[in-house]
Amino acid sequence: MPRCSVALLLNIVPPYRVALLQALEREVRWLTVLVSTGMEADRSWKTDWRGLDVRVSRSLTLPYRRRHPDGFGENLSTHLSIDMLPRLCALAPDVVISSEFGARTLQACLYRCLAPLLGRRSRFLVWATLSEDSERGRGWVRTTLRRLMAKRADGAMTNGESGARYLESIGFAPERIFRIHQSTDLDRFANLDTSGRSVSDDEKTLQLVTVGSLIPRKGLRPFLQHLIAWCAAHPGRALNWRLIGDGPERAALEALVLPPNLKLTLLGDVAYEDVPALMADADLLAFPTLADEWGLVVNEAMAAGLPVLASCRAQAAEEMVTDKENGWLFDPADPTSTETALSQALDTPAAARIAMGDAARQTAARFSHENTLRRMMQAIETVWNQ
Known part of the structure; x- marks a missing residue:
């Protein structure tokens, strides 16, 4: 297959993913990483993108508190990216990979729907870093939006079996779920x-x-x-x-x-x-x-x-x-x-x-970056060839 261009949509670029993204960049035609913020306020990490093409979108950061069914609470924040869709239209990537299921991924989903109308061929993967335990207690509004995005996505990458079971529960067909473990720089x-x-x-x-x-x-x-x-x-x-x-x-x-x-x-x-x-x-x-x-x-x-x-x-x-x-x-x-x-x-x-x-x-x-990269490329090639 010809090498695809890829837009990767993330909250931030954490340091443990930089080496993986550098390896991904070498495998595709070009890789642009669109982040919602340079670094989150509650992180002690330094921003270090090491030559990656990383661009910060315009976002609104809203704090909220989540109460888990097991009784513990968390102070969290959500980043509402407000210019992701026009950025994607300008980039015109072959494949869009978007992490999580928020406003950023919703805009990636909209781009997937618009691309044929713009005369473009594009594919859309959700990078769902989640598990059944992490997602318990999500409200019906969030779950309904996820089900809608599942219908439009060409596939989803997730951490493992628990993540795969959750994705099936919201409508992803098993053959569209790619198990891609988290990895670190060994x-x-x-x-x-x-x-x-x-x-x-x-x-x-x-x-x-x-x-x-x-x-x-x-x-x-x-x-x-x-x-x-x-x-x-x-x-x-x-x-x-x-x-x-x-x-x-x-x-x-x-x-x-x-x-x-x-x-x-x-x-x-x-x-x-x-x-x-x-x-x-x-x-x-x-x-x-x-x-x-x-x-x-x-x-x-x-x-x-x-x-x-x-x-x-x-x-x-x-x-x-x-x-x-x-x-x-x-x-x-x-x-x-x-x-x-x-x-x-x-x-x-x-x-x-x-x-x-x-x-x-x-x-x-x-659980090396090499194995994670191999599985990511398999996911990209599979959805591109659909």
């Missing part, structure tokens, strides 16, 4: 010095690490309560839980009274490029999220050779973690499930834990 973790990890069963302190915003959705406070209970029951063992990130939950976490054998280290926001080094001496990743459409930190931890103690409410855990082989799975809504997985993880001998980390690294290698 080269960032290739030369980590992991000599500081515990290598014997008589280590004094087991190091747990968690990366992400300190918000209720991440399930940090309930998980800390489980750690407190475990340490109280095991006074001869010592744990250090290192949290990388910041947010409104910090004060509540700091206020909890900890047993003497549990240390909580709050590092705050850390530069994206510095995260791998902070994983190098950890023994395992703890990821107790209550709902995550993916959870890229699971990829990153596995690439760093860490076994993962992960919530099954993260699609990354569902897709990547094999229980007791490269990590441990638990349901944060089930105290017994959490306690069982936590005990199994903390009681795993050091040698077995390191072997699980090696298995985790092999798993991460299958």
